[in-house]
Amino acid sequence: MYQQVIDPVGSSLGWSALVAAIPLLALFTLLGVVRMRAWLAALFGLSLTLLVAVVMYGMPAGQAFNSALEGAAFGLFPAMWIVVNAIWIYRMTVASGHFDVARRAFARVSDDQRVQGIIIAFSFGALLEALAGFGTPVAICSVMLIAVGLPPLKAATVALIANTAPVAYGAVGLPVITLARVTGLPLGDLSAMTGRQVPVLALFVPLALLVVLDGRRGVREAWPAALTCGVSFAAVQYLMANHGPMELTDVAAALVSAGAVLLLLRVWRPREGTSQEATPHPADDSAGTGTGTGTGTGGDGGGESAGLGTAVRTEAPPRRPDTRIEVVRAFAPYAVIIALFSVVSVSAVRDALARTTAFFAWPGLHIASPDGKPLALVQFKFDWLAGGGTVLLVAGLVTAVVLRVPMRQAATAYGHTLHQLRTAAVTVTAVLALAYVMNASGQTATMGALLARAGSLFPLLSPVLGWFGTAVTGSDTSSNSLFGALQVSAAEGSGHAPVLTAAANTSGGVLGKMISPQNLAIGAAAVGLAGREGELFRRVLAATAVFVPFLCVLVYLQSTPLLSWMVP
Template sequence: MYQQVTDPVGSSPGWSALVAAVPLLVLFTLLGVVRVRAWLAALTGLVLALTVAVAVYGMPVGPALGSAAEGAAFGLFPALWIVVNAIWIYQMTVASGHFEVLRRAFAKVSDDRRVQGVIIAFCFGALLEALAGFGTPVAICSVMLIAIGLTPVKAATVALIANTAPVAYGAVGLPVITLARVTGLPLDEVSAMTGRQVPLLAVFVPLALLVVLDGRRGLREVWPAALVCGATFAAVQYLMANYGPVELTDVAAALVSAAAVLLLLRRWRPAGEAPAEEPDGTGGAGGAEGPAPVGGDPAGAGTPSVGTASAGTAGTAVRVQAPPRPADTRAEVVRAFTPYAVVIALFSVVSVPAVADALARTTATFDWPGLHITSPDGEPLGLVRFKLDWLAGGGTVLLVAGLITALALRVPAWQAVAAYGRTLRQLRTAAVTVTAVLALAYVMNASGQTATMGAFLAGAGSLFPMLSPLLGWFGTAVTGSDTSSNSLFGALQVSAAEGAGHSPVLTAAANTSGGVLGKMISPQNLAIGASAVGLSGREGELFRRVLAATAVFVPLMCLLVHLQSTSLLSWMVP
C-alpha cells in the first residue's frame, strides 16, 4: 500500500510543487525550445516522473512502474484505437478518389478557403467532439482541411485551436457529468455555470481561426462569417447548458452554428479572396510528407483539375490544355460525404440511453494489478481502476464506420486492408508519444505530484478563483482530457473554494472551462494532429504555433472567473 504525500520536500508546498513540476517543465522545454522529437521528449519526461516518484515521493518501484503501464495501456486504448480507425477512414476516401470529390463539394458551399476552414474545423469539429471526443475531431478535421487546400501544418494548427470551446460538453457531456460526480455538486448547477463561461470563449475562437488562416486580412474580410458562427454556437451552447439536456449541448450548438453560416452565405460573400497556400516544407497540402494515401494518385492529389500541362523534348516546352473534368454527379458527392455521415449516425445511435446501457454491459472494469494507492486522506484512488469498453468505445464505433465506408465507397477488401496497414505504419511514432505521455500523467497522478501542484495553487486564498482555471488547463495539458482533468482536480477545486469562502460551483466549473484551453497544447493531442497530417516528429512546431492562442485565451478566462467571484459579475453564479 502506498499513501500519497503532497509536501515531500522539506514539508514545503512551494519547493515540493517545483520539484513535482520538473518532468512537465522538461517535456515542454524539449518540445517548444530545444525542438526534440515528441516521442523522445515524452520518454524523457516519463523517466523524470518515475525518478521523482521513487526518489522524492518514496513511491515503491513496483507501483511506480505499474502506474506507468496503466497509463500506457490507456494511451493504446481508447486514445490510439480512436485515431487509427479515424485515419483509416480517411485513407479509404483517398484510395477511392472521393477525397477530391469532398474538396470540390466544400468549394461549392463557398469558394473561400477561410470560410470552409471555419465550417470544417469549428462546426463539424464541434459535432465530432460532441459525439466522440478523445482526439477524434483533430484526427478527422485535419485531413478534411487538407482536402480544401491547406498545408499540413496549418491544417493541424487550425484543428487544434478549434477543438477548445466544444470540449467542455464533449463526448455527450462526459466532462461536466464527471465533474458533478467527483464533486458531489448538482449536475444542473455545474452545467449552468460552465455554460456561463465557455460560450464567451466560443465567440472568439472562429475569429482566431481566421487569423491563423489568413492573418489580419482574413479577419478584416471574413469576420461576419466567423462572428455569426461563434455567436450562434455560444447562444445555443448557453441555452442548452442551462435549460436543455447536457448530453446534447454541443450537438445542437454545432448544427445551428453551421446552418447560420450557410444562411449567411446566401446573401453575403467575403470581400477578398483566400490566398493560395504555400508549401510548408511538407510537400504542401497533401504533399509527399502529408497524410500518406493508399492507391490512386501517389501524391494524394486525386485527378488533376482543369489547367495546363507542359510537354516537349530537347528543352522545348509546349503548353497543352488539360481536358475539362466532368462535373461530379450528385451520387458521387453524396458518397463522398457518406463516411462522415456514417460516423455521426453511429455515434448518435450509441448515445441513445437504451443502446448505451446495452453496450455498457460489455465493458470490463478491473483494478490494475499491483496498484494499491490511497490519497493523503487515506481514501482509495479511482485511477487504479481500468475500464476496457472494447465494444462501447469510440474507436470501435469508428472501426464499424470504416467497414461501412469501405462498402459505401466500393473499396476492395485488399485495398482496405492495405490502407489499415499503412495507417499503422504512419502512427508508429505517435504511438510511442501518446503512450509515454499518458504513462507520465498516470505516474504523476499516482505518486501525488499532480496533487502537490494543485494544492500549491489552492493555497492562493482570495486569489484562488483567478487561478482555478489554471488547474483545469494544467490537468488537461498533462492528460489530454478535460474529463481526466475534472477527475483530478474537481474535488480539490471545491474544497479550496469552501476554505477560501468562494462558491464551489464557480471554481468547479472553472476547472472544466480552463481545461478546454489545455487541450490544444496537450502532447497527446499534438501527436494526434501531427500523425493525422503526416507530420510525426514535428509536434514541437505545432506546439509553438498553438502556444500563442492558449497564451491569449487562458488569462481572459482567469479574468472572467475572477470577476464572477466579485460583486461585479457574481449575478452569473447560479
C-alpha cells in the same frame, strides 16, 4: 497499503512541490527547447517520474510501475483505440477519392474566400477535430484552403486559429473523457462545465478568422457569415455538451454551423466579395504553393506528423462535374458516425451496452490519499463494446461498404494507420503513464496544495495551466492527463468548485493548440513551408494572447457570485 504524503522533502511543501515538478519541467524543456521527439521526451519524463515517486516519495517500486502500467493501458484503450479508427475512416475517404469530392463541394458554396475560409477551416475543421483530432484538421484544412486559392502561409494561419473551440470535444470527446478519468469527477458535470466556457470562445473565433483573411475590410463586409457561424456553433455546442451525447458535441455543432451559413448565403452575399482569382498571393507566401503534402497527425496526443497521402496540385486536368450521388457519398461517413453515436445514446441501447463494461481494481495497487481514503484511480473501466472507438470501428466498416472500398483495401488502410500512429501511441501511453504515477504517488497532490495558496485568485490562473500543457505537449488530452488532478486538488484546497477549474484546464488547453510546436510543424509542412514555423508562430501569437486573458477573466467570474450560477 501506500499512503500518500504531500510534503516528503524536508516536511516542506515548497521544496516537495519543486521536486514533484522536475519530471514536468524536464518534459516541457525537452519538447519546447531541445525539440526532442515527443515519444522520446515522454519516455524520459516517465522515467524521472518513477524515480521521484520511489526515491523521494517512498512509493513501493512495484506499485509505482503498476500505476504506470494502468496509465499506459488507458492510453491504448480507449485513447488510441478512438484515434486509430477515426483516422482509418479518413484514410478510406482519401483512398476512394471522396475526400476530394467533399473539398470541391466546399469550393462551390461561395466564390468569396472569406466565406470559404470560415466554412472550411472552422466548420469542416471542427468536424474533422470531432472525428479524429490529433492535428488532422490543421493539415487537411490547410491543404483545402490552398486548393481554393489562399496563399500557403495564410492558409496555415487560418487553420491553426480555427482549430481552437472544437478541441475540447475532439476525437469524440476524448479530452473530456480523459479528464473525467484522471480526476474522478462525473463526466456529465465536466462536459457541462466545459460547455459553458468554450462556446463563449466559439462566438468570436470566426470573426478572428476574418481579420486574418482580409483585415478590417473582411470584418466590415463579411461579418454576417462569421456571426452566423459562431452563434450557431456555440449554441449547439452548449446544448450538446449539457444535454446531448457528449461524443457528438462538435459533430452536431460543425454541421449546424455550416448549414446555417449555407442558408444565410441564399439571402445574403458579401458586399465586395474577394474571389479566388482576385486575391493576389503575397511574395512571402509564394514558397510552398503547389507542393505535394501529407497531412499530419501530431497535435492532440503529442504524436509525430505522418503523411496520410493528400496532395496539393495547382494545376489539374479538366474533369467532369461531381454527381449528386458522389457528393452524398462523400459526406456519408460523417452521417454514419452521427447515426451510430445517436443510436448508442438511446437509453435502452446504452444500458444494454453498459452491461458489457467491466470494472476492476488494477492489480498490485493499494493506495490511500493523504487523509487515508482509498484512491479511486486504481479502478479501471474497460468498456470494450460501449466505447467510442468501437463505435468508430463499426462506422468504418459501414463506410467501406458505402464508399465501395474493397475489404482488402480497407484492411490495408487500417494497417497503414497503425504504422503511421506507432510513435503517437508511444507518446500517448507514456504521457498517461507519467500522469498516473504522479497522481498515485502524491506528486500531483503536492503541487495542488501549493497552488491552493493562491486562494480566491486560483481560478484566474487555472486556464493558464491548461494552455501551457497543450502548448508544450500539443494535446488537450495530454494536458488534462498532466494537470487535471492538480486542478482538482488545488481547487479543493482553495475552496473552489473542482469541476470549474478542471473544466478550465480543458478550455485553456484549446487555446494552446495553435502555438504548440507539433501543430505549427504540421501546419507548416502541410503547405510546403517546413522551416518557417517561426513566421507561423508570430502570426497566431496575437490570437492566443487575446483569447487567453479573456478566458481567465471568464473562469474567475464563474468562481464569484456574479457567474457562479453557470457552475453545475
